Amino acid sequence: MKAGFIAFLYLTAAMLLATNLPLDNFQVVTPPGHGSHERRADGVWALHFTPPDKSAWKVLELPEEVRLEGWKYLNFSARSADQAHHLLYFYLRRQLAADNQASFYSLIEVTPDWRDFSLELGNSSRNGGFRFTKGSKNADRNLSHGGQLLSLQPVANEEARLEFKQFSLSKARLDLPAEGQQLAEKVARHPRRQPYAFAKIIQAEAVPLSGFSIFLPEGAGAVQRFAAAELSRYLTQVIGQEVQVQNAPAGDEIIHLEIQPAEPSEAFSSELSDGRNLRLRGNSPRALLYAVYDFLEKACGVRFLAPTEYGEVVPQNPQLRLPLFQDADQPRLTYRCPHYCSYGRNKDSAAHLWQMADWCVKNRFNVELERIRDREAIKDFYAQRGGCIWLMEHPGHNFHKLIPPKKYFSEHPEFFCFDRATGQWRAERAQLCTTNPELIAELGRLARDYFQRHPEQQYFPLFQEDGARLWCQCPPCLALNPSGSNLAKATENNINLANLLCREIRRTHPDKGVCTYAYGVTSSPPENILPQEGVRIMYCYSPGGDPGRQPWESGALSDLATWSRLTRGDMIVYSYHYLSPRYAYITDTALTNIFRAMDLLDIKGSNQESAESWGGVDAYLLYAGARLAWEPWLDEQAFKDDYFRKLYGAGGEQVQHFHELLSAALADPTYRLRMGFNSYSSVPEDIGNELTACLEAAAAAVAADARALAAVQAQQQYLSYVLQWSKLLRAGDQYYRRPDEAGYQQAKADLQALQQIISNLTKPRIVSVYTRRICDAFSSGLENSWRQERALQQLGEKFTILQTLNPWKFRIDPENVGEKEKWFGAAWDDSAWDIIESGKFWEDQGFDQYDGAGWYRLELDLPASNQPLGLYFAGADERAWVYLNGEYIGGQHEGEAGILWQQPFTVMLPQDIKPGKHLLSVRVVDSGGKGGLWDNVLLIRQK
Numbered sequence: 001m002k003a004g005f006i007a008f009l010y011l012t013a014a015m016l017l018a019t020n021l022p023l024d025n026f027q028v029v030t031p032p033g034h035g036s037h038e039r040r041a042d043g044v045w046a047l048h049f050t051p052p053d054k055s056a057w058k059v060l061e062l063p064e065e066v067r068l069e070g071w072k073y074l075n076f077s078a079r080s081a082d083q084a085h086h087l088l089y090f091y092l093r094r095q096l097a098a099d100n101q102a103s104f105y106s107l108i109e110v111t112p113d114w115r116d117f118s119l120e121l122g123n124s125s126r127n128g129g130f131r132f133t134k135g136s137k138n139a140d141r142n143l144s145h146g147g148q149l150l151s152l153q154p155v156a157n158e159e160a161r162l163e164f165k166q167f168s169l170s171k172a173r174l175d176l177p178a179e180g181q182q183l184a185e186k187v188a189r190h191p192r193r194q195p196y197a198f199a200k201i202i203q204a205e206a207v208p209l210s211g212f213s214i215f216l217p218e219g220a221g222a223v224q225r226f227a228a229a230e231l232s233r234y235l236t237q238v239i240g241q242e243v244q245v246q247n248a249p250a251g252d253e254i255i256h257l258e259i260q261p262a263e264p265s266e267a268f269s270s271e272l273s274d275g276r277n278l279r280l281r282g283n284s285p286r287a288l289l290y291a292v293y294d295f296l297e298k299a300c301g302v303r304f305l306a307p308t309e310y311g312e313v314v315p316q317n318p319q320l321r322l323p324l325f326q327d328a329d330q331p332r333l334t335y336r337c338p339h340y341c342s343y344g345r346n347k348d349s350a351a352h353l354w355q356m357a358d359w360c361v362k363n364r365f366n367v368e369l370e371r372i373r374d375r376e377a378i379k380d381f382y383a384q385r386g387g388c389i390w391l392m393e394h395p396g397h398n399f400h401k402l403i404p405p406k407k408y409f410s411e412h413p414e415f416f417c418f419d420r421a422t423g424q425w426r427a428e429r430a431q432l433c434t435t436n437p438e439l440i441a442e443l444g445r446l447a448r449d450y451f452q453r454h455p456e457q458q459y460f461p462l463f464q465e466d467g468a469r470l471w472c473q474c475p476p477c478l479a480l481n482p483s484g485s486n487l488a489k490a491t492e493n494n495i496n497l498a499n500l501l502c503r504e505i506r507r508t509h510p511d512k513g514v515c516t517y518a519y520g521v522t523s524s525p526p527e528n529i530l531p532q533e534g535v536r537i538m539y540c541y542s543p544g545g546d547p548g549r550q551p552w553e554s555g556a557l558s559d560l561a562t563w564s565r566l567t568r569g570d571m572i573v574y575s576y577h578y579l580s581p582r583y584a585y586i587t588d589t590a591l592t593n594i595f596r597a598m599d600l601l602d603i604k605g606s607n608q609e610s611a612e613s614w615g616g617v618d619a620y621l622l623y624a625g626a627r628l629a630w631e632p633w634l635d636e637q638a639f640k641d642d643y644f645r646k647l648y649g650a651g652g653e654q655v656q657h658f659h660e661l662l663s664a665a666l667a668d669p670t671y672r673l674r675m676g677f678n679s680y681s682s683v684p685e686d687i688g689n690e691l692t693a694c695l696e697a698a699a700a701a702v703a704a705d706a707r708a709l710a711a712v713q714a715q716q717q718y719l720s721y722v723l724q725w726s727k728l729l730r731a732g733d734q735y736y737r738r739p740d741e742a743g744y745q746q747a748k749a750d751l752q753a754l755q756q757i758i759s760n761l762t763k764p765r766i767v768s769v770y771t772r773r774i775c776d777a778f779s780s781g782l783e784n785s786w787r788q789e790r791a792l793q794q795l796g797e798k799f800t801i802l803q804t805l806n807p808w809k810f811r812i813d814p815e816n817v818g819e820k821e822k823w824f825g826a827a828w829d830d831s832a833w834d835i836i837e838s839g840k841f842w843e844d845q846g847f848d849q850y851d852g853a854g855w856y857r858l859e860l861d862l863p864a865s866n867q868p869l870g871l872y873f874a875g876a877d878e879r880a881w882v883y884l885n886g887e888y889i890g891g892q893h894e895g896e897a898g899i900l901w902q903q904p905f906t907v908m909l910p911q912d913i914k915p916g917k918h919l920l921s922v923r924v925v926d927s928g929g930k931g932g933l934w935d936n937v938l939l940i941r942q943k
Helices: 002-017 178-189 222-239 285-300 350-362 375-384 437-453 475-480 491-506 556-567 588-600 616-630 636-667 685-701 706-737 741-762 770-798
Strands: 020-022 027-029 035-039 045-049 059-061 073-080 086-097 100-110 115-120 131-135 148-156 160-170 200-208 212-215 253-259 268-272 277-282 321-329 335-340 417-419 424-426 459-462 513-518 535-540 571-576 605-610 673-675 678-680 799-804 808-813 834-836 852-862 869-873 879-884 887-892 905-908 916-926 937-942
Touching: 045 148, 073 100, 086 160, 100 115, 148 160, 178 556, 178 588, 212 222, 222 253, 222 285, 222 375, 253 285, 268 285, 277 285, 285 321, 335 350, 335 571, 335 616, 350 375, 437 459, 437 491, 459 491, 475 491, 491 513, 491 535, 535 556, 556 571, 556 588, 571 588, 588 616, 588 636, 605 616, 616 636, 616 706, 636 685, 636 706, 673 706, 685 706, 706 741, 706 770, 741 770, 770 799, 799 869, 869 879, 887 905
Parallel strands: 212 253, 253 277, 335 605, 459 513, 513 535, 535 571, 571 605
Antiparallel strands: 020 160, 027 059, 035 045, 045 160, 059 148, 073 115, 073 160, 086 100, 086 148, 100 131, 200 321, 268 277, 268 321, 417 424, 673 678, 799 937, 808 834, 808 852, 852 916, 869 905, 869 937, 879 887, 879 916
């Protein structure tokens, strides 16, 4: 017995120390008619799936007990043996008790090459993790609770020959590159700080707060007076009696507000060690104010959770006693900017922006809040609060604000973009030239004027235009790029422009520099042209379309590490704090780990984009981002628990469950539905019912707490928006897959209902005004789609559709030589061209980021016909020229590109055309965004 117990201890110890547990002993169950399997000598499981109906499946049962406790990932390698790509549902079944079994699934893609998978064993809402699908009556839905692993089950919806190997459980991801693995391990090992806790408690609840007064000496500065007033105001609310501010020490218990200039300038400390003198100290006036707010949070439980009446939590506690304590703090990031995107553009935004600016200071942002237009008032506002880092003029996409085309293009087209596809200079949907000496000189003049007007600024803003804009393709610009093309990567071009401008600026201002983006096609670090000293990089972080992707799982990690090395950490990471139906960008866990990665990479700046959406997940992301920029190593669970309990009172647990459910749904790619050309996050009806029940329970729990009830009701209003949005997407998805008038009318009605909800919720800032813009886009897209469907119906009244023309041979023409070299002619050899389809944008078929000319060719086999034949182009983005047997026969290329791209057109074939084989060629020119023959090309015959 004793020996057995010792053996058990050794086994347990080995389990704790092991980082990987191989899973080899499977029994494979194949239902009749679902294919076959074999275990090869090399350890590979070869599984042949043959769906008898909709799917085929295998069950890999574990005959021996394997426990999930202590493990974080299920790992394996897989490939297809039939050279095809297969999308699989990969199921896992576990048991916590005999009557508590549950199944979970993950969606994976298996390719012809071996691919490693590490699927997270937890309540993951992201691709690469498991989600609950079904279970017994008493099923526990949380896979992270562990239990016995019963089986694995891959399911294919088509015939597939797949191979699997190296199944295991692990504590760390096994499919990460070494750099990502190291970062993940560092994050896991790093100690955490408890939020809102003093660093050292000497004696708990030692002194009643009611005995203290605030000492403010004669001649105290404006910030000390403001800090004293703030402290008095909140303490008075907490204990229910006035805490006075006096110019001479009065009584035995005194609060001292002290400024002791030192570095780092934003550091502060606080101390109550003798029971009589509470000292709040700042290394600067602003740091003193931080010390006041920090004390209110830690000692009194005050929270500044949202810039709304219900978002400020001030507990009432007349008997509050202070501990004897010592504390100190300082920020991890020295540049902390709130980019509050859109509300400042609205006429009713002024009052809210002042509330938001105050909230930003209380939550440690140190950069000016944008869009407050009263410059004198905002200067006074920040002067009271110890100053700030002032925003640059035009701190966003500004090439054309610096060099307006209306002012410069007529005389200096060479300042703008040369387009090889047309052989012309252009400003529309394009960037600036990155090599022109006269442009550099003009930008230098503008920069000198800028620093004359703003001597407080360190950097001149030089930020590329937004979206898929064409970069200049003049020979000097193209010569900078290692690939000879700046369509997929333009970093060298952008850094060259910034370097040249920085040198120009430093001829007269040697201490100034340039700030520029690493964004889109300029995000990956340069290979040849490195940023010189004085060029600051603002890197726009993207998780690559997966909201739950951690930074160590992202290709952006290598970018961040390299940019930090090139700039010695003097860079800013631009992050996007959204998880909404409109913009599913990032989960709160992934956001937390961005800031931890920044800290480990020694990055010093944060710019946080958000919208004025104080409902749903975004509200928490806004608050979390502010606090993580100051301290990224807060215990995330304790921090989150505090947020929900404080903001929603007795309903906090239910709202936190609502938050987790909504986050999981919005981040789940399987819940995305089509609306027009794009897909968006939605919430299935059963999850919507569960969300509704959560908030109804929360509202009942706080019925007697007016503040908390208002917070819950804001979430209920937000949920009405989410549910109607999801209803619209279900109708839209159905319509776009099978367009008919009934579907069009249903989607239109659901859209109108959503627009009314949004109209009601934008003024209280529960949803963003940007939702109006997306609704306008939905409406425009729906109308255009139905117009095209009607056009197709009208086409059927006059013509018979004979054939949809596919596939095509395709070649891009970035040098714009196709017409000169007669790529439309029979003599041109197209044997090496790519194969592509009409009905899809070329960006979706391997030609990402390409703007310019592209050529389509196919062999057109015409039937004998007594009636005229023609070609119907349902959509060509943007301009098209059609050639038959080397002769131009028509097209659509005159007019506005914004209209042409979605306007069908017909080209009739020559009346004397002979039946048989003919060469059809189409030249398409796209100047920005997606391009190509994005809708069907039809061969038609007149009735």
